[in-house]
Amino acid sequence: MILALTIAVLVAGAVYLVLQKDFFRVVLGFVLLSHAVNLLLFSAGGIDRRGEPLGSGPDPAVTADALPQAFVLTAIVIAFAITIYLIVLAVTGRPDTDGDAAAGAAGTEQDTDDEEARR
Amino acid sequence: MIEMLIPMFVAVPLIMAGVTAFGQEGRRWPLAVLMTVLAANQLAAILLVARTRDGEVLGHGVGGWSGGIAIPFVADAFSALMLAVTALLTLVCSWFAIAAGTGKIKLFAPLVLALTAGVNGALLTADFFNLFVFIEVMLLPSYGLLVLARRGEGTLRSVSGSRLYVTFNLFVSTVFLAGVALIYGTAGTVNLAELAGAAQESPLVAAATAVCLFALAMKAACVPTHGWLARAYPSTSPAVTALFSGLHTKVAIYAIYRVYAVVFDGDERYLWIGLVVFSLTMAIGVLGAVGEQTTRSILAFHMISQIGYILLGVALFTEAGLTAGIFYLLHHMIVKASLFLSTGAVEEHYGTGNLDRLRGLVRKEPVIAASFFIAALSLAGLPPFSGFIAKLTLVLATVEAGHMTVVAVALAVSLITLLSMLKIWNAVFAAPRKESEEIEELAASAGPGTQRVITAAKTGVRTSLVLPGLLLALVTLCLGLGAEFLLGLSSTAAAGLLDTSSYVEAVMR
Numbered sequence: 290m291i292l293a294l295t296i297a298v299l300v301a302g303a304v305y306l307v308l309q310k311d312f313f314r315v316v317l318g319f320v321l322l323s324h325a326v327n328l329l330l331f332s333a334g335g336i337d338r339r340g341e342p343l344g345s346g347p348d349p350a351v352t353a354d355a356l357p358q359a360f361v362l363t364a365i366v367i368a369f370a371i372t373i374y375l376i377v378l379a380v381t382g383r384p385d386t387d388g389d390a391a392a393g394a395a396g397t398e399q400d401t402d403d404e405e406a407r408r
Numbered sequence: 409m410i411e412m413l414i415p416m417f418v419a420v421p422l423i424m425a426g427v428t429a430f431g432q433e434g435r436r437w438p439l440a441v442l443m444t445v446l447a448a449n450q451l452a453a454i455l456l457v458a459r460t461r462d463g464e465v466l467g468h469g470v471g472g473w474s475g476g477i478a479i480p481f482v483a484d485a486f487s488a489l490m491l492a493v494t495a496l497l498t499l500v501c502s503w504f505a506i507a508a509g510t511g512k513i514k515l516f517a518p519l520v521l522a523l524t525a526g527v528n529g530a531l532l533t534a535d536f537f538n539l540f541v542f543i544e545v546m547l548l549p550s551y552g553l554l555v556l557a558r559r560g561e562g563t564l565r566s567v568s569g570s571r572l573y574v575t576f577n578l579f580v581s582t583v584f585l586a587g588v589a590l591i592y593g594t595a596g597t598v599n600l601a602e603l604a605g606a607a608q609e610s611p612l613v614a615a616a617t618a619v620c621l622f623a624l625a626m627k628a629a630c631v632p633t634h635g636w637l638a639r640a641y642p643s644t645s646p647a648v649t650a651l652f653s654g655l656h657t658k659v660a661i662y663a664i665y666r667v668y669a670v671v672f673d674g675d676e677r678y679l680w681i682g683l684v685v686f687s688l689t690m691a692i693g694v695l696g697a698v699g700e701q702t703t704r705s706i707l708a709f710h711m712i713s714q715i716g717y718i719l720l721g722v723a724l725f726t727e728a729g730l731t732a733g734i735f736y737l738l739h740h741m742i743v744k745a746s747l748f749l750s751t752g753a754v755e756e757h758y759g760t761g762n763l764d765r766l767r768g769l770v771r772k773e774p775v776i777a778a779s780f781f782i783a784a785l786s787l788a789g790l791p792p793f794s795g796f797i798a799k800l801t802l803v804l805a806t807v808e809a810g811h812m813t814v815v816a817v818a819l820a821v822s823l824i825t826l827l828s829m830l831k832i833w834n835a836v837f838a839a840p841r842k843e844s845e846e847i848e849e850l851a852a853s854a855g856p857g858t859q860r861v862i863t864a865a866k867t868g869v870r871t872s873l874v875l876p877g878l879l880l881a882l883v884t885l886c887l888g889l890g891a892e893f894l895l896g897l898s899s900t901a902a903a904g905l906l907d908t909s910s911y912v913e914a915v916m917r
Contacts, residue, residue: 312571315575319575319578319579319582322579323582326582326586329586329589329590330585330592332589333589333590333592333593334593360537360588363541367541368578370548371548371574374548374551374574375571375574375575375578378567378570381555381562
């Protein structure tokens with residue numbers, strides 16, 4: 290139940306952030322969303338069996354399912370790589386000023402020339 | 409024995425991607441490696457088609473583990489055909505990219521090789537989680553290709569297109585992953601063969617798999633989630649647009665065909681959803697093209713409309729329907745890439761794809777005009793090109809299944825497609841040309857690159873830019889005249905989807 294609630298909270302936070310205007314918040318929203326899905330994958334293997342799936346003669350009744358854990362590991366790596374790329378996209382083509390106000394101006398015409406010159 | 413070579417379709421391009429990544433800026437050898445690997449890939453795919461053409465299914469579990477535990481790679485007629493056509497497109501588009509200069513930018517070769525590895529893997533895998541991984545392997549280099557530009561020449565437009573593309577695809581992948589989790593939770597496996605028919609027996613598995621299908625349909629740009637494609641594709645270089653048009657959405661379509669055939673076993677209860685969604689995709693895609701002003705954005709909207717036609721095959725799920733759908737898919741990949749390449753050649757040379765700023769190219773560029781004309785008529789579905797056969801078989805299959813409304817939509821959309829192709833033809837190729845006025849207009853529109861544009865208007869497009877589009881246009885003509893050949897292969901592929909027992913057996917071996 291705690292796992293289900295955690296997933297729900299993460300998804301709610303993700304939806305809120307993804308719908309924001311600032312691109313960096315959208316990226317953070319996707320970080321939350323991928324965590325939520327990783328927990329979902331994790332719970333798909335059943336969370337009541339927690340014994341280590343190693344050693345001689347593991348008991349299937351108490352041994353944890355290793356497959357979803359491997360899935361989660363792979364998914365984390367992929368999500369991490371794309372998040373980095375998204376952050377790069379978030380800072381490319383916007384002025385080097387802090388704060389959200391700059392984000393709105395990033396795509397406007399007058400910035401285009403010096404943006405292209407800068408890169 | 410030959411089964412053991414199937415994973416090479418993924419391994420070789422991936423390793424070579426790593427090797428070519430060491431290439432310095434301006435070196436030629438990465439491009440030589442790229443073209444060699446792509447040619448070998450094409451050859452291997454053709455051999456695979458020859459091997460599977462009688463319905464044989466080749467399966468291999470990596471590392472020799474028994475079925476159900478191993479990472480499965482399976483090739484049947486459908487995946488072999490897809491491999492052959494994607495290989496052809498990658499080869500031709502890379503050729504165009506190298507001719508246009510996009511290919512000479514650093515990291516082009518490794519990105520395309522990694523993309524090839526991902527596409528091949530996604531077409532050959534028989535496991536949901538591996539499908540997710542291979543789609544990611546395919547997408548990550550695409551993100552790079554989308555913003556690929558020389559230092560200092562990147563545009564804000566491609567960054568904004570890329571932002572949209574990456575965010576959308578990340579969202580879709582996350583939804584797909586959630587679907588995989590739900591399938592594992594409900595069925596206890598993500599192996600396609602073990603899941604065969606599972607969705608028909610258990611509504612829970614059906615709901616879980618539907619999440620995956622939903623994600624794949626978004627990736628294939630079905631209405632109402634089509635907006636990303638029309639905005640992201642025209643934002644990059646013409647060569648990359650052509651490459652993406654042939655690979656990305658088509659891999660998703662392939663996966664939809666495969667998943668619905670194997671996991672749902674062609675369940676008739678859910679087919680109506682497909683009929684509604686795909687009819688809407690056909691109609692809304694073509695109407696979207698009406699308001700567009702550049703060649704590539706018009707073509708991008710047409711692609712959405714054509715995706716509706718292709719997926720109609722799986723929504724009918726009869727033998728005739730699947731055969732027509734697969735034929736349509738293969739034909740469409742070739743024709744669309746041809747159109748993007750011929751308009752791309754114009755855009756690369758004259759610096760714009762805007763309809764208002766180009767005119768009268770028919771006398772100046774007769775070869776481009778001819779290849780555009782052939783591909784456009786083929787897209788609209790006129791004889792003697794492959795588009796006619798594709799549309800005819802699809803409409804006949806729909807009539808046979810008794811969906812007259814869908815037939816009406818399909819025919820009406822064809823007509824609008826033709827009108828829209830005529831719009832490009834009239835504006836870019838046929839309109840009378842006034843030399844001085846044209847150069848003035850071009851100069852006014854081009855801004856900083858004026859000098860280049862004026863010289864461009866005086867010389868013709870280079871042959872190396874014209875040939876790739878022409879080659880694909882000739883392929884569609886050949887497929888139209890010799891349609892029996894490809895129809896036979898498509899029907900073998902369709903039979904493999906209708907009766908999945910040999911596929912399941914090959915995976916579990």
